[in-house]
Amino acid sequence: MSFGIDHPLLAVSDLDHAARAATDLGFTVNARHQHPWGTDNHLLFFSNNFIELIGIGRPECLDYQDDNGFQFGRLIEARLKAVGDGIAMVALDSNSIQRDHALVAARGFTEACPIIFRRTAHLPSGRDEEVSVALDILHDAERPFLTQFLCQQLRPELFRVDPTQESHVNTATSIADIWYVSDDPGYDVEYFRRIHGPQAVRGGDTEWTIHTHKGDCHLLDRRALAETFPSLGDLEEQPPRAVALTLTCRDLNAAITQWEAVGIDYHRHSETQADIAPGVLGTLLRFEQR
Numbered sequence: 001m002s003f004g005i006d007h008p009l010l011a012v013s014d015l016d017h018a019a020r021a022a023t024d025l026g027f028t029v030n031a032r033h034q035h036p037w038g039t040d041n042h043l044l045f046f047s048n049n050f051i052e053l054i055g056i057g058r059p060e061c062l063d064y065q066d067d068n069g070f071q072f073g074r075l076i077e078a079r080l081k082a083v084g085d086g087i088a089m090v091a092l093d094s095n096s097i098q099r100d101h102a103l104v105a106a107r108g109f110t111e112a113c114p115i116i117f118r119r120t121a122h123l124p125s126g127r128d129e130e131v132s133v134a135l136d137i138l139h140d141a142e143r144p145f146l147t148q149f150l151c152q153q154l155r156p157e158l159f160r161v162d163p164t165q166e167s168h169v170n171t172a173t174s175i176a177d178i179w180y181v182s183d184d185p186g187y188d189v190e191y192f193r194r195i196h197g198p199q200a201v202r203g204g205d206t207e208w209t210i211h212t213h214k215g216d217c218h219l220l221d222r223r224a225l226a227e228t229f230p231s232l233g234d235l236e237e238q239p240p241r242a243v244a245l246t247l248t249c250r251d252l253n254a255a256i257t258q259w260e261a262v263g264i265d266y267h268r269h270s271e272t273q274a275d276i277a278p279g280v281l282g283t284l285l286r287f288e289q290r
Helices: 015-024 072-083 097-106 185-196 222-228 252-262
Strands: 005-011 039-045 050-056 086-093 115-122 128-138 148-153 172-181 201-204 207-212 215-220 241-249 267-270 273-276 284-289
Touching (some): 015 039, 015 050, 039 072, 050 072, 086 241, 097 128, 097 148, 172 222, 185 207, 185 215, 252 273
Parallel strands (some): 086 148, 172 215, 241 284
Antiparallel strands (some): 005 086, 039 050, 128 148, 172 241, 207 215, 267 273
């Protein structure tokens, strides 16, 4: 079994600015929420996964530790300090955290146990409800921004309560790919193999793909990544991290109409593919009409 992409956590230094930028890009942005470890977020929902914009809202809470001693807020802070805005971690879907923890433990992740955190959800009706989420953080301290974790919504009936939030002016429908850069892909692919299993991994040398049931993760060195995303330029390979997302959309022309209306630069590769440079949201966004 290979866990699907649930949501990348896109760390931003100014959450309000990022929410406005996402709106300009044509995304529907949900309400701002808080975590117990000092971060705040906005979510951009798609049909089967989503993007989390996450920023530091209460620095005094960053030392919060879970039962395993992991400091979630500090990792977000470290990502921002190391290379600025961009993807800090990636959540993987789980509908049974205990079963899935047993699976990754059998593959070699025995260092931590699942934890549960609670937060207040602001529902579209105006009512506030407490929701709880189970997390299993699969962390490598030496390569912290490769971190993936299992995520199970324990009150799913309170999570996706407004289907209109999955409708975007830019017609985006799903995250199809997450693209990572590494100075040593052959070494770092072992981290992903421990999570997703050897049958999910294919490739070799400078370019690897980790197939999941909801999108693929790609691990490349700088040269191979530049061939796929020329606009990234001469990207630093350290620290290894996610630098780009492929988003499927129904109508690329509708997305471009939105971008042109608000003055956002883009690079169109073909009738079905266009890129938004990382300067807008800290991560290159490739829109692909499918």
